[in-house]
Amino acid sequence: MANKSDNFRVPGWVQAPVSSIHQWTENLFSVRLDTRLSAFEAGQYTWLADGDADADAATLQAIAQPYSILSAPTDNALEFFFYTQIGGELSRRLARLQVGDNVWVKQSAEGNLTLSCVNDAETLCLLATGTGVAPFISMLATNNPWQRFKRVVLVYAVRHWQDLRYREFFEELKKRYPLQFELIAFVSREPVPAAETNAVNGHIPASLESGELETKAGVILTPHNSQIMLCGNPGMVKDAIAVLQARGFSDNKPAGSGQLSYEAYW
Numbered sequence: 594m595a596n597k598s599d600n601f602r603v604p605g606w607v608q609a610p611v612s613s614i615h616q617w618t619e620n621l622f623s624v625r626l627d628t629r630l631s632a633f634e635a636g637q638y639t640w641l642a643d644g645d646a647d648a649d650a651a652t653l654q655a656i657a658q659p660y661s662i663l664s665a666p667t668d669n670a671l672e673f674f675f676y677t678q679i680g681g682e683l684s685r686r687l688a689r690l691q692v693g694d695n696v697w698v699k700q701s702a703e704g705n706l707t708l709s710c711v712n713d714a715e716t717l718c719l720l721a722t723g724t725g726v727a728p729f730i731s732m733l734a735t736n737n738p739w740q741r742f743k744r745v746v747l748v749y750a751v752r753h754w755q756d757l758r759y760r761e762f763f764e765e766l767k768k769r770y771p772l773q774f775e776l777i778a779f780v781s782r783e784p785v786p787a788a789e790t791n792a793v794n795g796h797i798p799a800s801l802e803s804g805e806l807e808t809k810a811g812v813i814l815t816p817h818n819s820q821i822m823l824c825g826n827p828g829m830v831k832d833a834i835a836v837l838q839a840r841g842f843s844d845n846k847p848a849g850s851g852q853l854s855y856e857a858y859w
Contacts, residue, residue, distance in 0.1 A: 633702030635731040640699035663727040665734035710848035715818040717742040725825025750779035798832035827857035
């Protein structure tokens with residue numbers, strides 16, 4: 594698909610028009626840009642910047658911020674998911690955009706939080722907080738996890754129940770892969786709705802340590818049968834890794850050497 598703004602290029606960047614913007618809550622937004630990268634792998638991120646059409650590459654790189662790509666590599670648009678209270682000034686400016694406004698997008702994706710960097714296993718467990726779920730949504734929209742893993746468990750932690758977004762997508766996955774996919778929601782700052790039987794009040798690291806998470810998911814996570822990927826709040830990532838390392842899990846660095854792959858991301 595050709596970019597509508599091909600006339601506004603600088604080396605390595607393209608100006609992409611906003612095709613839609615969705616305000617989920619006061620501070621939680623999704624934006625879709627009418628452009629594609631030349632190539633990227635689900636789980637990677639790229640850089641976004643706002644600025645004048647005549648900006649140069651050095652200026653853009655100085656003001657740009659990295660955002661994980663939520664859309665699948667086969668999608669005809671790029672989608673990003675961000676939280677304005679934590680994301681900084683650029684996220685707040687992105688939240689004020691209107692359809693048709695332009696955003697600079699770096700054309701090369703980066704990052705190793707990808708399924709090509711992990712070994713096959715019986716279980717793939719994805720641990721996310723907040724907008725850190727974005728790279729995992731990108732992965733789950735591809736065929737890769739469903740062809741390689743017997744069980745796929747997404748653990749998605751939010752502060753408030755209303756922050757749990759993309760529920761329709763998860764419901765569709767559950768219909769499509771009823772014996773393969775499991776979503777476990779964590780809510781930390783309010784009671785879980787009574788009807789939500791697969792949700793937990795609390796935090797991921799404590800639930801890993803107590804065994805509650807595995808009971809809810811119906812799996813036992815071991816270094817011999819699982820690959821675990823983590824993305825989100827740096828505190829969650831650090832604490833969850835400490836629990837898992839105490840159980841024998843090791844970092845997947847270099848790629849394929851262990852069972853833990855992670856990226857701190859607000």
